Amino acid sequence: MIRAVPAFLLVLILCFSLVGCGSGSNPTTGTGSRLKNRAFVSNDQFGTLNIIDTSQDTNSGFTISVGGRANVMHLSEDGKFTLVDDIAGDNLNVVDNGTEQVSGRVTLPDVSESFFMLSDDKTGFAAVRNANAVEVLDLSAFKITSTITIPLPLRMALSHDGKKLLVFSDESDSITVIDTTAATASAPLPGFSRPVFGVFS
Numbered sequence: 538m539i540r541a542v543p544a545f546l547l548v549l550i551l552c553f554s555l556v557g558c559g560s561g562s563n564p565t566t567g568t569g570s571r572l573k574n575r576a577f578v579s580n581d582q583f584g585t586l587n588i589i590d591t592s593q594d595t596n597s598g599f600t601i602s603v604g605g606r607a608n609v610m611h612l613s614e615d616g617k618f619t620l621v622d623d624i625a626g627d628n629l630n631v632v633d634n635g636t637e638q639v640s641g642r643v644t645l646p647d648v649s650e651s652f653f654m655l656s657d658d659k660t661g662f663a664a665v666r667n668a669n670a671v672e673v674l675d676l677s678a679f680k681i682t683s684t685i686t687i688p689l690p691l692r693m694a695l696s697h698d699g700k701k702l703l704v705f706s707d708e709s710d711s712i713t714v715i716d717t718t719a720a721t722a723s724a725p726l727p728g729f730s731r732p733v734f735g736v737f738s
Contacts, residue, residue, distance in 0.1 A: 569637055570599035577619060577632075579607035586610075586621065586632070601637050603630045613654045614699075618676075620661070624648045629663060631676055641679035645672060651693045653702070655717060662717065664690040666707055673720045685722050687713050696737045703735045 575597075576589040586601040605625030612619055619632040621639075628642040629652060645665055652663035654676055661674035664687075671685040671693070689707040693715075696702070702715040704722070711725035712732050 570597050572597060572599075577601070577610065579603075579610055579621060581606050581608060581624075583607070584623070584625070586619075588637070599637070601632060601639065603632070603639055604628070609650055609652075611652055611654065613658055614656045615658065618654060618658060620652055620654055620676075622649055622652065629661075629674070631679065641676075643672075643674055643676070643679050643681060645681075646670065650691065653693065653695050655699045660717070662693065662702060662715070664693050664704065666691050671702075671704060671715060671722070683720055685715060685720065687722060692734055694735045694737065701737070703737075705732055705734060 570588045572588065572590050574591040576591050577586040578589060579586055584602060584604050584607050586603060586607060588597045588599040590597045603621050603623055605623035605628065608622045608624045610619055610621050617634055619634055621630040621632055623630060627645045627648055629645055629649065630639050630642045633640045645663055646668040647665050649663040649665050652661060654661045659675060659677045661676045663672045663674060665672055666689050669686060669688050671687055671690050672681045673683040673685065675682050687704055687706060689709065690704045691707045692705045694703040700717055702717055704713040704715060710729050710731060711727045712729060713725055714723040
């Protein structure tokens with residue numbers, strides 16, 4: 538089962554960008570740090586991302602407001618976007634790293650701890666355990682486009698080419714493989730003992 542996220546949880550994601558670091562419903566305004574070397578740190582209780590100056594190893598004082606409770610993050614392959622989960626509102630925020638603003642958000646049916654943006658900077662997938670679903674997302678229109686039904690999907694692992702997702706369900710002895718191009722899932726692959734995670738080598 539998913540455990541409540543501790544109040545002190547800070548999830549760190551390094552976001553080195555060529556430009557000073559990045560509409561749906563309720564976009565928010567960033568503060569524009571213009572830092573070349575940065576890290577975003579999510580604050581569970583404040584609903585913000587703190588921007589760390591990694592050249593000086595200091596807190597810059599700049600923040601990005603994402604609302605609710607900022608939790609897990611995912612950096613896009615090209616570094617242009619950061620996905621931030623808001624576990625209070627079940628929203629998946631899309632942060633434009635160039636402008637340091639939330640450009641939009643997708644409301645999920647429940648909290649997600651595992652999600653990805655593909656290399657097209659548009660297509661996304663979010664595992665929503667309590668909805669028995671992996672949601673297929675349009676992250677440019679900020680909406681769910683389809684739903685892949687999988688029992689209790691908790692974690693996912695994306696292949697290097699972005700064409701396959703391994704889905705790990707809670708309380709299961711099998712895994713599921715998603716074809717990201719067709720947005721379809723394989724039959725469950727048995728033969729495991731409570732598999733937790735995987736990597737593509």
